[in-house]
Amino acid sequence: MDTRNLRFMDLRQELKITQKDLGNEVGLSQSMIAHIESGTKEPKGIYKLRLAKRMGVSVEWLFYEQLHDDFELTTTQGGQVFASTNRRELPAYA
Secondary structure: OOHHHHHHHHHHHHOOOOHHHHHHHHOOOHHHHHHHHHOOOOOOHHHHHHHHHHHOOOHHHHHHOOOOOOEEEEEEOOEEEEEEOOOOEEEOOO
16 A cells, blocks of 8 residues: 555544545545545545645645655644654644
């Protein structure tokens, strides 16, 4: 499995969102979310935007960065941020 798909799945689970609920929120089926996680299909651009927005990260971080950094969900006054092990923080996009 591709590491960016592991990142997607890990983040979805960390946020405690089911595949079905995530799909419903962004206009995809549960099976398409499962395909994204397994690496058999890639969503179209508009769905990448919707997924990243819903999950509070950038499209680049969720779909294009090649390294699977460990991340920790932290909450700040301004919202959620994901701090990777290399001390880089990605703001949540509203």
